[in-house]
Amino acid sequence: MSVTTLMTLAEKMPKTELHLHIEGTFEPEQMFELATRNNVTLKYASVEELKAAYQFTNLQDFLDLYYQGMSVLLKEADFYDLTMAYLRKVHQENVVHVEIFFDPQGHLSRDVSFETQITGIYRALQDADKQWGMSSKLIMSFLRHLSEESAIETLELAKPFLHWIDGVGLDSSELGHPPEKFKNVFKACQDLGLKVTAHAGEEGPPDYVWQAIDLIKVDRIDHGNRALEDMNLVAKIKEQQLTLTVCPLSNLKLCVVEELTDHPIKHMLKLGLNATVNSDDPAYFGGYMNDNYRALIRESGINKDELYQLAVNGIEGSWMSVEQKTRHLDTLKGLFTSV
Numbered sequence: 001m002s003v004t005t006l007m008t009l010a011e012k013m014p015k016t017e018l019h020l021h022i023e024g025t026f027e028p029e030q031m032f033e034l035a036t037r038n039n040v041t042l043k044y045a046s047v048e049e050l051k052a053a054y055q056f057t058n059l060q061d062f063l064d065l066y067y068q069g070m071s072v073l074l075k076e077a078d079f080y081d082l083t084m085a086y087l088r089k090v091h092q093e094n095v096v097h098v099e100i101f102f103d104p105q106g107h108l109s110r111d112v113s114f115e116t117q118i119t120g121i122y123r124a125l126q127d128a129d130k131q132w133g134m135s136s137k138l139i140m141s142f143l144r145h146l147s148e149e150s151a152i153e154t155l156e157l158a159k160p161f162l163h164w165i166d167g168v169g170l171d172s173s174e175l176g177h178p179p180e181k182f183k184n185v186f187k188a189c190q191d192l193g194l195k196v197t198a199h200a201g202e203e204g205p206p207d208y209v210w211q212a213i214d215l216i217k218v219d220r221i222d223h224g225n226r227a228l229e230d231m232n233l234v235a236k237i238k239e240q241q242l243t244l245t246v247c248p249l250s251n252l253k254l255c256v257v258e259e260l261t262d263h264p265i266k267h268m269l270k271l272g273l274n275a276t277v278n279s280d281d282p283a284y285f286g287g288y289m290n291d292n293y294r295a296l297i298r299e300s301g302i303n304k305d306e307l308y309q310l311a312v313n314g315i316e317g318s319w320m321s322v323e324q325k326t327r328h329l330d331t332l333k334g335l336f337t338s339v
């Protein structure tokens with residue numbers, strides 16, 4: 001099958017996005033628009049100047065800019081507009097279900113209430129469901145460079161809104177902040193019936209992935225690239241049937257891989273791991289879902305069977321109902337058998 005046909009197939013197929021930070025969908029143009037609307041001064045004079053700063057050598061480089069960018073989000077309408085712009089974009093890319101992270105502590109520190117944040121985001125998710133039948137889950141993520149106490153305080157603030165929250169995650173600076181640091185708060189979340197996922201093995205060592213599994217008892221692993229350094233860990237991930245939410249263009253931009261030709265996703269599939277494709281922070285990393293798939297097809301030589309497996313893994317690894325999964329899997333199968 002030609003590269004062009006594979007790309008068309010990737011574009012057309014029903015997709016899920018399981019690793020997406022809503023604050024990472026902030027396109028520079030929209031950031032400047034909200035800065036003007038809210039009278040916030042950005043450190044950059046123009047969209048071009050801001051875009052020119054998107055050169056990262058590691059995760060921290062990016063995070064420094066990411067936290068600056070979100071400083072223009074102040075009102076409920078800002079969270080709504082940001083979320084809606086993302087959902088509109090991926091709806092056009094045939095994404096049928098999203099599970100998105102938000103970083104409450106990144107806004108609470110600027111005196112933006114939990115209610116303001118979540119109401120704006122949740123209203124957009126509901127509108128996308130009403131307008132296009134796009135389903136979603138919302139994941140509240142704890143910032144791992146902050147203390148466990150701060151995460152516990154955030155969980156308290158979230159309690160009136162738990163009916164809108166499906167799961168919790170762990171993100172921000174990985175090195176020096178192992179999952180172990182958060183084992184009590186994650187236990188409290190699980191006791192409340194929340195699903196659990198954590199960024200692990202993006203920059204951190206395999207031991208952090210072990211901790212995410214053994215101490216945090218994750219339902220999913222975000223990234224997980226460095227798990228491949230430990231074959232016992234690979235066996236454990238397979239045994240527990242854990243999904244890895246892999247982010248190819250993010251890995252390239254943050255120098256987790258040098259080139260996409262070296263990206264481990266094909267190897268993950270060969271090992272029988274449930275790898276999926278996701279965009280992470282698409283406005284900063286150069287592409288949304290279809291860009292990630294196109295780049296993998298072009299650079300990593302993903303073939304038709306692998307493309308199908310990645311899409312299946314995205315559906316299976318989501319937190320949708322069994323009925324919903326079956327419906328999307330049927331559509332996917334129909335599409336792949338027709339070409």
Ligand code: HPA
Nearest residue numbers: 021171172173199280281
């Ligand atoms: O890629 C990421 N890694 C860790 N934390 C993050 N917060 C937003 N994006 C990321």
Ligand SMILES: [Zn+2]
Nearest residue numbers: 021171199280
């Ligand atoms: Zn991420």
